[in-house]
Amino acid sequence: MQEFLLYIQSRITVNSFIEVVIITLIVYKLLLWIRGTQAEQVFKGLILLLFCAPLSSWLGFTTLNLIITSAFTWAFILVVVVFQPEFRSALEQLGNNRLFKGLLKKPSMDFLIKDVNKVIKSVMALAEEKTGALIVLEKNTGLNNIVETGVELDADISSELLENIFTPNRPLHDGAVILKLWSSQVRAAGCLLPLSDNRALGSELGTRHRAGLGMTEKSDAIVVIVSEETGYISYALKGTLYQDVIPDMLKQVILENFSVKEEGNNYGWFYKLWEKKDGK
Numbered sequence: 674m675q676e677f678l679l680y681i682q683s684r685i686t687v688n689s690f691i692e693v694v695i696i697t698l699i700v701y702k703l704l705l706w707i708r709g710t711q712a713e714q715v716f717k718g719l720i721l722l723l724f725c726a727p728l729s730s731w732l733g734f735t736t737l738n739l740i741i742t743s744a745f746t747w748a749f750i751l752v753v754v755v756f757q758p759e760f761r762s763a764l765e766q767l768g769n770n771r772l773f774k775g776l777l778k779k780p781s782m783d784f785l786i787k788d789v790n791k792v793i794k795s796v797m798a799l800a801e802e803k804t805g806a807l808i809v810l811e812k813n814t815g816l817n818n819i820v821e822t823g824v825e826l827d828a829d830i831s832s833e834l835l836e837n838i839f840t841p842n843r844p845l846h847d848g849a850v851i852l853k854l855w856s857s858q859v860r861a862a863g864c865l866l867p868l869s870d871n872r873a874l875g876s877e878l879g880t881r882h883r884a885g886l887g888m889t890e891k892s893d894a895i896v897v898i899v900s901e902e903t904g905y906i907s908y909a910l911k912g913t914l915y916q917d918v919i920p921d922m923l924k925q926v927i928l929e930n931f932s933v934k935e936e937g938n939n940y941g942w943f944y945k946l947w948e949k950k951d952g953k
């Protein structure tokens with residue numbers, strides 16, 4: 674055992690350690706990227722095949738092993754063909770530096786606060802004018818499948834852009850806008866969200882609220898809804914709708930939610946320090 678450990682120790686170099694870290698980061702990013710997309714199911718299938726192949730060989734099931742290993746070879750070709758649009762968009766993101774932004778640059782609390790302020794500013798303006806709006810703040814669950822239902826924008830977040838999108842009779846005013854706060858990006862507009870079938874939802878609430886709630890039943894996103902009828906601001910989170918909230922409260926909820934450690938980023942402690950610094 675000791676010899677084995679010494680052998681392992683002799684094989685570990687700084688380079689191999691760096692290599693492991695890089696591969697881990699790439700795999701982690703890949704997993705985040707496919708989470709919540711159609712590719713997730715296919716990926717799970719591939720992982721299953723990966724485990725079944727050695728198991729069938731160990732159990733001596735030669736024919737089964739042959740089928741699994743050849744299926745595995747073909748599965749890779751199939752994945753490349755079926756998910757060609759996803760690969761293309763990933764390469765485009767690479768070109769736009771978005772992927773690297775997410776991988777290398779930890780978004781600072783400063784940037785997050787600025788973007789949240791822009792969102793709140795636009796929501797307040799839309800509410801004031803009683804312009805209906807549906808804004809999805811994407812978190813860890815990948816929303817590529819939702820983005821695909823609308824028009825991809827890949828623009829920087831600005832309150833003017835958000836207000837413009839929802840202005841009645843503009844081409845993209847129907848449907849939802851998808852924002853990615855951590856990369857300060859308006860991903861798409863005019864997107865179709867899954868409707869909630871929650872029977873407890875008041876009958877006075879229509880499909881905009883139902884769609885906002887439905888999105889949070891299937892993802893960890895926060896959805897902000899502005900009612901066209903009343904101008905009330907609501908938000909949905911984890912399958913619960915919070916109606917008629919004040920902008921300050923919404924801001925607090927978003928900031929708290931996007932800065933908690935256990936949910937995918939590591940600056941929850943930083944947010945607390947920030948709060949103290951600001952004397953809040």
Ligand SMILES: Nc1ncnc2c1ncn2[C@@H]1O[C@H](COP(=O)(O)OP(=O)(O)OP(=O)(O)O)[C@@H](O)[C@H]1O
Nearest residue numbers: 805847848849865866879880881882884900901902
């Ligand atoms: N599945 C959906 N995905 C995205 N947006 C949707 C979806 N369903 C409805 N919407 C949006 O909601 C609008 C219809 O809102 P509706 O009046 O039915 O909802 P509401 O909850 O009563 O909201 P409001 O108080 O603003 O009237 C549509 O024009 C569209 O923009």
